[in-house]
Amino acid sequence: DARVTQTPRHKVTEMGQEVTMRCQPILGHNTVFWYRQTMMQGLELLAYFRNRAPLDDSGMPKDRFSAEMPDATLATLKIQPSEPRDSAVYFCASGLDSDYEQYFGPGTRLTVT
Amino acid sequence: QKEVEQNSGPLSVPEGAIASLNCTYSDRGSQSSFWYRQYSGKSPELIMSIYSNGDKEDGRFTAQLNKASQYVSLLIRDSQPSDSATYLCAGGYGGATNKLIFGTGTLLAVQP
Numbered sequence: 340d341a342r343v344t345q346t347p348r349h350k351v352t353e354m355g356q357e358v359t360m361r362c363q364p365i366l367g368h369n370t371v372f373w374y375r376q377t378m379m380q381g382l383e384l385l386a387y388f389r390n391r392a393p394l395d396d397s398g399m400p401k402d403r404f405s406a407e408m409p410d411a412t413l414a415t416l417k418i419q420p421s422e423p424r425d426s427a428v429y430f431c432a433s434g435l436d437s438d439y440e441q442y443f444g445p446g447t448r449l450t451v452t
Numbered sequence: 453q454k455e456v457e458q459n460s461g462p463l464s465v466p467e468g469a470i471a472s473l474n475c476t477y478s479d480r481g482s483q484s485s486f487w488y489r490q491y492s493g494k495s496p497e498l499i500m501s502i503y504s505n506g507d508k509e510d511g512r513f514t515a516q517l518n519k520a521s522q523y524v525s526l527l528i529r530d531s532q533p534s535d536s537a538t539y540l541c542a543g544g545y546g547g548a549t550n551k552l553i554f555g556t557g558t559l560l561a562v563q564p
Contacts, residue, residue, distance in 0.1 A: 381556035
């Protein structure tokens with residue numbers, strides 16, 4: 340069953356804590372996208388990778404967010420320290436080469452209190 | 453800055469009617485258009501890709517792209533209550549990246 344998986348599905352944490360979200364792209368896909376979705380801003384691209392190399396992270400607050408791909412089957416998004424304004428749903432999506440079609444994971448719903 | 457604009461809705465249509473969703477792009481650089489459906493509390497699901505001017509049909513869905521007018525639409529025929537969702541439009545701008553620019557979505561409500 341080819342689908343993007345994300346863990347955890349829900350995360351509640353206190354302000355100042357570190358949060359790590361993980362994504363496993365569809366097997367064989369070599370591009371990974373991280374998005375944040377809120378009611379106010381909609382779907383925002385935070386970062387994306389092709390063949391594990393970061394191509395664009397201009398949408399990501401650099402002071403607290405970091406994204407990596409330790410290997411082809413794992414992408415991580417880390418927030419340290421977390422703030423209440425980071426509360427959102429974080430989606431990972433994967434795709435193939437330069438194709439535009441992206442396939443989304445179920446998301447991580449983050450609540451920072 | 454490239455933007456994709458959609459009417460936030462809600463767009464309410466009766467069951468069996470045609471639902472028409474629209475999307476405009478801020479510049480002519482968009483080379484392709486995509487429609488995603490997102491049910492409440494779920495992730496976006498790709499339902500239509502269109503790369504060329506004109507119409508593309510897939511079942512009850514028809515996408516219409518006009519690059520010169522920077523406009524794309526999605527028609528849903530014989531709308532069903534199960535079509536009730538937010539529909540996100542996205543544009544692909546080519547170049548060295550394959551990233552998409554998403555609109556904020558239109559909420560569609562199909563009334564039984």
